[in-house]
Amino acid sequence: MSEELTQEMLDELYGHIIVLHKPVFSFTKCLTTYSKEDMIALATDLRYKVRRSKTKTVIAEDFFKELSLKSQHRLSFQPKETIQLLKELMNGPKEIDLIPFSRKNPDLFDLLYFRWVFLFYYEDTYTLVLPNETKEMLQSFIDDPDFREENKRKSLLRDHAEAFMNLYGAFETDFFLKVWRQHNKQYPLELNGLLFELIGLAWFNERLRFTDSLEYIFDNSFLDENDVPVFLSSSSHHDYYQPTKADINYFANHEFDERTAQYKKMSRFFAKKLNSQKLKDVMDLIMIYIKLDLDMQGLLGELNSQFGIVFDSAKDVEEFSYLYLNLNNHSRKLSNKGHTPRELTKSHNTLSSVPNNVVPFTNKNTGKQEPIQVKKIGRNEPCPCGSGKKYKHCHGK
Known part of the structure; x- marks a missing residue:
């Protein structure tokens, strides 16, 4: 996170993302620290199918099955730093200082949101836990060469999307594809393939959105969909600035150019x-x-x-x-x-x-x-x- 967590923000996280409980280490025990109603609400939010009428233990088992089915695909969109954090947690729980740690690991909350990882607060200590069952599941693919290659490609795609939003705010899908092909000949993509990948990426990025026609991509924190055509028409007399690879690398991580x-x-x-x-x-x-x-x-x-x-x-x-x-x-x-x-x-x-x-x-x-x-x-x-x-x-x- 780029901003300091206020007490109001922490209050929102307690009981929802941050578990007020002594750390436990099996997935079922981690998830059943929530009420049954909260477990069902989490499953609904993540579009997981669980048997709502069953016990908390059965719901937790259903939840983990859904998590296992979707983890490889979803984790392939995560940055290498997040994958590295998961590897560190495979060695055991990690006590953290929440605010500095979240600043250094801005994608931590994706791991917590999807319940790959749980964050416990107990006796004034924050502890990150990768449940034992999740650890075994991740070990089955996280070091696989095919997964690493897929993750590398999608990391590049994410960097391009972030850089484009920081440089342009809104832009034509065709222009994005053109620049992608110029800079990433090792990963050729056609338009349909690009859109499929970007739509998957948008699941993890609240800024990244498309117009209904999929003709334009835009930064949702800056524009509403209805404003995109007007915004682009106001600058239609300009050609796009053509980003270099160095620009992509820089603006993927910087909203402004601080080098000038x-x-x-x-x-x-x-x-x-x-x-x-x-x-x-x-x-x-x-x-x-x-x-x-x-x-x-x-x-x-x-x-x-x-x-x-x-x-x-x-x-x-x-x-x-x-x-x-x-x-x-x-x-x-x-x-x-x-x-x-x-x-x-x-x-x-x-x-x-x-x-x-x-x-x-x-x-x-x-x-x-x-x-x-x-x-x-x-x-x-x-x-x-x-x-x-x-x-x-x-x-x-």
Whole structure:
């Protein structure tokens, strides 16, 4: 998990994901720590067939049969780090510090959700348990060369999907297939095969979704399906930024490009004022505003309300404004189909054809000003950050 677990989030997990019980080690004992009603609800949520009228023990046995039937396929979509964690748990239970451990293992909650692994909280200690029966079942295939090869291919597919959502927000399935074929000739796919794989991947990724026609893929945290055609038509005059293999590897794990000189300069500006954790939060907020073309005035208000940042000298205001506008113009944007505004201006010969999200700034070396306006979001429109709130109640405060 990328954010710290609040007490409210922990309260939601206790009794649902986190088992308030002394650790036990057989699958049946692990699952029957829940009430019968909760066991049936879990089975329903996972689409497992269980005999609801039977005892908790029989329901647990039915649950494990379903788990065994579907584990090899579902685990093939999991990242190598998750497979490695399962291998570690084969050696025995593992006591963890939940928040730091979940940050380092963001897919831990997939393992807990599907009940491959159970997390017990007892006497102020969190313990991860891989039940004995699950361990035996996993050992039958987890080291198999065919499984490892399938997992490698699907890990690549997941990386491409994550990178595309971070670069574009929404994109044509045909474009995804084209880039896949360019970078992964060892794993040839036709359109139907690609869609089959991606639909399977979407089971584990709440962001990854398709329009009904399967013509478009989009980031569900940023767009609703009905908004996809409008979003894509607004940038239809741009070609997609063509990602390299290095881009795929980087944006599979990073929502923003933190490698640019402009990002580093902005980070150094705030490093004088903030500790390392607040610095990361502030930079993430700035990059969200830039990536989604949100109003800079709203950003200033949020920097103040969330972090108490006030620019109380003309020098600070001038320096921040310059750094922000420069960072904006050198950052990859969803509305530019992954291009930076500066990349697009270089491809146009006249000012009138420059894209509408380049922000004016004065180049300190040349003194040349480039006046283009920033796109704005309506106050009553849904906030593009994906919160589900209206913009005026979210990033437009």
